[in-house]
Amino acid sequence: MAPSFTSPSPPDNSKAALKQLSSYNSHLLRRVSSHKLLSISSTLLFRTAILLTMTLVLLFTLHYPSLLSHSLSLSSPHPTNPHRSLLSSNRLQSLNPLEIRRSATPTRTNGLSILVTGAAGFVGTHCSLALKARGDGVLGLDNFNSYYDPSLKHARQKLLHKNGVVIVEADINDSQLLIKLFQLVHFTHVLHLAAQAGVRYAMKSPQSYIQSNVAGFVSLLEVAAKNADPQPAIVWASSSSVYGLNKVSPFSESHRTDQPASLYAATKKAGEEIAHVYNHIYGLSLTGLRFFTVYGPWGRPDMAYFSFVHDIIEGKPINIFSNAKRDFTYIDDVVMGCIGALDSAKPSTGLPGGSKKTGPADLRVYNLGNTSPVPVTKMVSIIESLLGKKAKKNVVEMPSNGDVPFTHANVSLAKRDFGYQPSTDLGTGLKQFVKWYVDYYKLEVISKKKEKAQEKVASS
Numbered sequence: 321m322a323p324s325f326t327s328p329s330p331p332d333n334s335k336a337a338l339k340q341l342s343s344y345n346s347h348l349l350r351r352v353s354s355h356k357l358l359s360i361s362s363t364l365l366f367r368t369a370i371l372l373t374m375t376l377v378l379l380f381t382l383h384y385p386s387l388l389s390h391s392l393s394l395s396s397p398h399p400t401n402p403h404r405s406l407l408s409s410n411r412l413q414s415l416n417p418l419e420i421r422r423s424a425t426p427t428r429t430n431g432l433s434i435l436v437t438g439a440a441g442f443v444g445t446h447c448s449l450a451l452k453a454r455g456d457g458v459l460g461l462d463n464f465n466s467y468y469d470p471s472l473k474h475a476r477q478k479l480l481h482k483n484g485v486v487i488v489e490a491d492i493n494d495s496q497l498l499i500k501l502f503q504l505v506h507f508t509h510v511l512h513l514a515a516q517a518g519v520r521y522a523m524k525s526p527q528s529y530i531q532s533n534v535a536g537f538v539s540l541l542e543v544a545a546k547n548a549d550p551q552p553a554i555v556w557a558s559s560s561s562v563y564g565l566n567k568v569s570p571f572s573e574s575h576r577t578d579q580p581a582s583l584y585a586a587t588k589k590a591g592e593e594i595a596h597v598y599n600h601i602y603g604l605s606l607t608g609l610r611f612f613t614v615y616g617p618w619g620r621p622d623m624a625y626f627s628f629v630h631d632i633i634e635g636k637p638i639n640i641f642s643n644a645k646r647d648f649t650y651i652d653d654v655v656m657g658c659i660g661a662l663d664s665a666k667p668s669t670g671l672p673g674g675s676k677k678t679g680p681a682d683l684r685v686y687n688l689g690n691t692s693p694v695p696v697t698k699m700v701s702i703i704e705s706l707l708g709k710k711a712k713k714n715v716v717e718m719p720s721n722g723d724v725p726f727t728h729a730n731v732s733l734a735k736r737d738f739g740y741q742p743s744t745d746l747g748t749g750l751k752q753f754v755k756w757y758v759d760y761y762k763l764e765v766i767s768k769k770k771e772k773a774q775e776k777v778a779s780s
């Protein structure tokens with residue numbers, strides 16, 4: 321009998337087998353489709369993640385271009401700080417365009433519109449007041465740093481505010497903010513006085529000099545050359561200290577300035593070279609003013625005459641560097657010099673957007689001194705007689721900390737070009753300073769007394 325290949329007739333449990341098979345199939349199908357689903361969804365997830373990342377990067381770039389521009393265009397020695405951009409955008413939002421424009425708009429025909437950097441500083445305050453008083457538009461900028469008591473800077477700010485000058489609180493390294501200011505106002509001029517001052521402090525805090533006097537200056541020049549429309553004429557504060565170890569006296573602008581004695585002097589000299597570059601490439605009109613030991617009311621507490629008055633009143637000893645002489649220059653004379661430099665500056669010749677200049681522009685440098693050096697010992701005896709009190713004097717050797725033994729300005733160039741003629745001798749100028757000092761600090765004492773009296777009333 322041939323083997324029968326006929327399958328045995330299905331057993332009776334065929335239905336159960338079918339059920340099993342279909343359940344197996346559907347299980348398989350479910351596994352397959354869940355695998356498919358898994359791979360599809362993971363692809364989707366991957367793509368969505370990429371899309372999301374790209375969107376975020378795009379949004380970030382659009383929102384914070386300052387991060388990129390800082391790292392690309394600023395030659396700041398400091399690493400880019402993301403907080404700075406956030407700070408900048410906060411400051412941008414807090415700007416009041418109406419107030420800014422009102423402050424910067426001249427009130428006389430053909431008046432200038434001037435951005436004064438370092439407006440809460442000593443020279444900045446006096447210049448801003450004088451410019452505003454003659455009908456120019458003035459907007460101040462200051463970072464109110466704590467190199468010396470910021471309350472004095474705020475008191476100067478109050479004075480300026482009373483006289484219609486607004487100060488924007490910001491750093492000159494904040495290029496986004498500078499750009500915004502130049503968008504709001506078509507400044508005809510910049511009086512750039514913001515700087516890290518002080519000769520001897522450079523040994524303690526060298527980086528602050530680089531940040532303000534080099535990087536900050538470049539930041540301002542970049543914006544003035546590339547973003548301002550029209551490009552403003554810029555007058556800025558250099559220093560007598562650029563003469564360094566020069567022995568030829570009186571100091572004239574043609575003398576050598578390649579031997580600075582301090583980092584402060586070196587950064588001011590660097591500023592003069594940087595000015596040359598921006599004048600050469602972009603046609604910025606640039607005038608550097610070499611100030612000679614400027615003093616007067618609302619002055620800087622870090623300077624010798626100021627601290628001597630303070631210490632003599634307090635009965636504290638003072639150190640006098642033997643044989644030191646300075647061409648002390650009174651603030652009102654310096655203000656006249658700054659205004660003369662602003663008025664005589666020819667316009668910049670570059671086109672906005674950083675295109676090359678259309679012709680040569682002004683590149684000038686002037687001494688603003690008093691032409692009459694006085695020994696520091698003499699300065700102290702004038703203060704003693706004004707205060708009616710003797711100083712406790714320690715006459716010591718001049719320490720080697722960047723100081724130079726003497727300064728003496730030849731100002732014939734400034735006289736020729738804008739009529740600069742200093743007219744205040746040290747005795748007259750110090751008298752004005754002491755008068756201010758007594759008034760200013762007496763008011764403080766009175767207000768403290770009042771405060772105490774009020775506290776007593778409140779506690780009783």
Ligand SMILES: O=C(O)[C@H]1O[C@H](OP(=O)(O)OP(=O)(O)OC[C@H]2O[C@@H](n3ccc(=O)[nH]c3=O)[C@H](O)[C@@H]2O)[C@H](O)[C@@H](O)[C@@H]1O
Pocket residue numbers: 517518519558559560561611612613614622623624625639640641642644645646696718723725727
């Ligand atoms: O002409 C300038 O370019 C510079 O003038 C001043 O620098 P400086 O002349 O050193 O002014 P002070 O610090 O007020 O010193 C005045 C004189 O007093 C002397 N001095 C200073 C301090 C001290 O304790 N004792 C002392 O005899 C100094 O040697 C100097 O001869 C400013 O502080 C700088 O910011 C400015 O740029």
